Amino acid sequence: MRYQDVHHLSVSNPRFFWRQKMNLIKWFEEPKEILTRGPNGLYKWFEGGVLNTCYLALDYHVDHGRGRQVALYYDSASAHLKRSYTYRELRDEVAKFAGVLRNQGVEKGDRVIIYMPMVAEAVISMLACARLGAVHSVVFGGFAPHELAVRIDDAKPKLLITASCGLEFNRVIEYKPLVDAALDEAQFPPQKVIVFPRPQATATMVEGRDLDWHDLMHHAQPVDCVPVQATDPLYILYTSGTTGKPKGVVRDNGGHAVALKYSMKTVYNTNPGEVFWAASDVGWVVGHSYIVYGPLIHGCTTVLFEGKPVRTPDAGSFWRVIQDYGVAAFFTAPTAFRAIKKEDPDAHLRRQYDISTLRTLYLAGERLDPPTHEWLNQVLDVPIVDHWWQTETGWPIVANPMGLDPHRVKVGSATFAVPGFKVEVLDENGAPVAANETGNICLKLPLPPGCLPTLWNDEEGFRNSYLKSFEGYYHTADGGYLDEDGYLFVMGRTDDVINVAGHRLSTGEMEELIGAHAAVAECAVVGIDDELKGQVPIGLVVLKDGADKDEAAIEAELVDVIRNEIGAVAAFRKAIVVPRLPKTRSGKILRKTIRRLAVEEQIVVPPTIDDPAIIAEIRTALRKHRVGQYARLPLGDDDAEGM
Numbered sequence: 001m002r003y004q005d006v007h008h009l010s011v012s013n014p015r016f017f018w019r020q021k022m023n024l025i026k027w028f029e030e031p032k033e034i035l036t037r038g039p040n041g042l043y044k045w046f047e048g049g050v051l052n053t054c055y056l057a058l059d060y061h062v063d064h065g066r067g068r069q070v071a072l073y074y075d076s077a078s079a080h081l082k083r084s085y086t087y088r089e090l091r092d093e094v095a096k097f098a099g100v101l102r103n104q105g106v107e108k109g110d111r112v113i114i115y116m117p118m119v120a121e122a123v124i125s126m127l128a129c130a131r132l133g134a135v136h137s138v139v140f141g142g143f144a145p146h147e148l149a150v151r152i153d154d155a156k157p158k159l160l161i162t163a164s165c166g167l168e169f170n171r172v173i174e175y176k177p178l179v180d181a182a183l184d185e186a187q188f189p190p191q192k193v194i195v196f197p198r199p200q201a202t203a204t205m206v207e208g209r210d211l212d213w214h215d216l217m218h219h220a221q222p223v224d225c226v227p228v229q230a231t232d233p234l235y236i237l238y239t240s241g242t243t244g245k246p247k248g249v250v251r252d253n254g255g256h257a258v259a260l261k262y263s264m265k266t267v268y269n270t271n272p273g274e275v276f277w278a279a280s281d282v283g284w285v286v287g288h289s290y291i292v293y294g295p296l297i298h299g300c301t302t303v304l305f306e307g308k309p310v311r312t313p314d315a316g317s318f319w320r321v322i323q324d325y326g327v328a329a330f331f332t333a334p335t336a337f338r339a340i341k342k343e344d345p346d347a348h349l350r351r352q353y354d355i356s357t358l359r360t361l362y363l364a365g366e367r368l369d370p371p372t373h374e375w376l377n378q379v380l381d382v383p384i385v386d387h388w389w390q391t392e393t394g395w396p397i398v399a400n401p402m403g404l405d406p407h408r409v410k411v412g413s414a415t416f417a418v419p420g421f422k423v424e425v426l427d428e429n430g431a432p433v434a435a436n437e438t439g440n441i442c443l444k445l446p447l448p449p450g451c452l453p454t455l456w457n458d459e460e461g462f463r464n465s466y467l468k469s470f471e472g473y474y475h476t477a478d479g480g481y482l483d484e485d486g487y488l489f490v491m492g493r494t495d496d497v498i499n500v501a502g503h504r505l506s507t508g509e510m511e512e513l514i515g516a517h518a519a520v521a522e523c524a525v526v527g528i529d530d531e532l533k534g535q536v537p538i539g540l541v542v543l544k545d546g547a548d549k550d551e552a553a554i555e556a557e558l559v560d561v562i563r564n565e566i567g568a569v570a571a572f573r574k575a576i577v578v579p580r581l582p583k584t585r586s587g588k589i590l591r592k593t594i595r596r597l598a599v600e601e602q603i604v605v606p607p608t609i610d611d612p613a614i615i616a617e618i619r620t621a622l623r624k625h626r627v628g629q630y631a632r633l634p635l636g637d638d639d640a641e642g643m
C-alpha cells in the first residue's frame with residue numbers, strides 16, 4: 001500500500017487501522033475496545049488490554065531467541081568506559097533491580113523519580129519501574145534543584161534514584177548535593193534515595209534515607225513482570241509550558257508500545273537485530289522513546305552514549321560511535337551537527353571512520369535549518385530525514401515515512417503527516433488556511449495511540465493547554481504551513497516556549513524568576529536566533545524607580561538566578577537594562593518585535609505599538625550588548641562604551 005492510502009485509512013477509520021496494528025505487540029490479554037471516549041470527552045486507546053512494557057522490551061525477546069543479542073551498548077566517552085548487555089543480561093539486571101524497588105515498598109502505580117546521568121543504570125531503573133507497573137519520572141540532569149523539587153512535589157514519589165555524579169566534557173557535576181537541596185525544598189520528598197556510586201565522585205549519604213545501589217542489588221531477588229492495563233500510566237515526563245509550572249505529560253502502556261513498535265519500521269525503517277542510536281539524553285522524550293523503549297520493543301540494539309558531539313574528545317565522536325557499533329539508523333538534534341560543523345567544517349574527521357553501516361540520519365528536536373541540511377548532504381551519502389514531534393505526542397507527527405514509502409525531500413520541510421496523525425493549519429478563528437499560508441498547526445482529534453491521554457493530576461490543565469483553542473483539535477503551539485503538495489513546514493513556537501540546543505525551555509518561567517528580583521519592575525525574555533544553539537534566551541529588564549542602578553551587578557545576579565533555579569541548560573547569559581519595553585497600546589509586550597530587532601536589519605514596526613520611538617532605544621541596547629546580529633560587529637565599531 002502506498003503512503004497516501006495508508007494515511008487515509010489511518011485517519012478515516014482509526015479503529016480499523018489500529019486494531020490491525022495492535023497485533024504488532026504481545027498482549028497478556030487483548031484489548032476489549034480499540035478506541036473509547038469517556039464521559040469527560042477524553043479518548044483512551046486499547047481499554048481492557050493487559051500487558052507489561054518491560055516484558056515487551058526484554059523478556060519477550062529472551063523468550064523468542066534474542067537472549068544473546070546485544071540489547072544495549074553503553075559507551076561513555078566522558079568516563080572512557082564501554083560495556084554491552086545482551087537481552088538476557090539486561091533482563092536479569094532489570095529483574096533484580098525491580099526486586100530492589102519492591103524491597104523498598106515500590107508497587108504498581110507508585111511514582112519513582114530518576115535523576116541520573118547517561119549511565120546504563122538509568123535505563124535499568126526505568127525498565128525496572130515498568131516491570132513493576134510503577135510510574136517513572138525521569139528528570140533531566142541539567143536541571144537545577146528547584147526544578148527537581150517542583151517535579152517531586154507534583155509526582156509525590158515513593159523513591160528517588162540518582163548517581164553520585166554526571167560528567168560534562170571534563171567536569172564532574174556532583175548530583176548528590178543537588179538532590180539534597182531539592183529534597184530540602186520539596187514538600188513531598190520521597191522516604192528513600194538510591195544512589196548509584198560512580199568513581200569520579202563520592203556521595204555523602206544521609207543515614208536512614210540514602211541507600212547504595214550495589215548494597216541493595218547484592219541482597220535482591222529478581223521479580224517478574226506485573227501485568228498492567230493498557231491505559232495505566234507508564235511514565236510522567238515533565239516538559240516546559242508557558243509558566244513556571246511544568247506540564248506532567250502522561251504516557252500510557254498500551255498505546256505507547258503499539259505506536260513505538262509501529263514507528264520503528266514505518267518511520268525509522270529498522271528491522272529487529274539492527275543497531276539504532278539516538279544521541280539524546282534519557283531525560284528527554286527522544287531518550288524515552290528512541291534510546292529505551294522503541295528500539296528495545298522492536299528487538300533492536302540500542303546505544304547509550306555519554307558524551308557530546310564535540311570535545312569528547314573531538315568532533316569525530318559521532319562517526320566513531322557509528323563505526324564501533326555498526327549503527328544503521330542514527331537520530332540526533334541539528335544543533336549537534338552545527339557544533340560538529342563549527343569545529344570540523346570540512347568533515348575531515350568523518351573520513352577517518354567507516355560509517356558504511358549507516359542507512360539514514362534522522363533529525364528532530366528543533367527546526368533543521370537549511371544550511372545544516374545542505375552541509376549534511378555534502379558530508380553524508382545517506383538520506384537526511386527531518387521529522388517533527390513533541391514530548392506530548394511521544395513519537396513523530398510528521399516525517400518522511402522511510403519504511404513505508406519514502407518521498408522526495410524538500411529542504412526546510414519535515415515532509416508528511418505520519419499515519420495516525422491528521423495535521424491541519426488553522427487561522428485564529430479555527431478555519432483552515434490556504435496552501436502556503438502560515439497558521440496554527442493543529443492535530444484533528446482523536447490523537448493516535450502513544451500520545452498523551454492527559455496531564456498528571458491536571459485534566460483541566462490538559463484541556464486548557466491543548467484542547468480549548470480549537471474545538472475538535474489538539475493545538476501543537478507550533479506555527480507553520482502546508483505547501484501545495486501537502487509538505488509541512490514548521491516555523492517555530494507560537495507560545496512562550498523556546499528551544500535552546502534542542503532543550504525545550506519556558507521564557508515565561510524565566511520572566512517569572514527575573515520579575516521576582518527586588519530591583520526589577522518588569523521584564524521580557526525572548527529567544528534570539530543563535531548559530532550554534534538554534535535559540536538562546538536574553539532578558540530585557542526595566543528597573544524599579546530608585547533601584548540600585550549598578551547594571552552589571554544586576555545582570556550578574558539575574559544570570560545566577562536562572563542558572564540556580566532552572567539550570568545551566570537554560571544558557572541565559574544576558575539581562576539588559578532598558579528604560580522601557582515596547583508595548584501595544586493595550587499594554588501587551590511586543591516580544592516578537594524584540595526578537596526581530598535582534599536579528600533583522602529592517603523590521604516592520606507593528607501598527608499597534610504605543611510609542612514607535614522605543615524601537616530605536618531597544619536597537620541601541622541590543623547593539624551595545626552585542627546581541628544577535630550585533631555579535632558579529634568588530635569590537636570598537638559600535639557604541640560599546642560602558643560594556
Ligand code: COA
Binds near residue numbers: 173568
Ligand atoms: N547535567 C549537568 N549539566 C548539564 C547537563 C547534564 N545532563 N547537560 C547540560 N549541562 C550543562 C552543560 O555543562 C552546560 O553548562 P555550562 O554553561 O556550565 O557550560 C550547560 O548545561 C549547557 O549545556 P548544553 O546545552 O549541552 O551546551 P554545551 O555548550 O555544553 O554543548 C551542544 C552544546 C550543541 C554540543 C550540546 O547541546 C549538544 O550536544 N546538544 C545535542 C542536542 C540534544 O541532545 N538534544 C536533546 C533532544 S534530541
Ligand code: AMP
Binds near residue numbers: 366386
Ligand atoms: P520537545 O517537546 O522537547 O520535543 O520539543 C518540541 C518542540 O520542538 C516542538 O513543539 C517544536 O517547536 C520543536 N521541534 C521539534 N522537532 C522539530 C522539527 N523537526 N522542526 C521544527 N521544530 C521542531
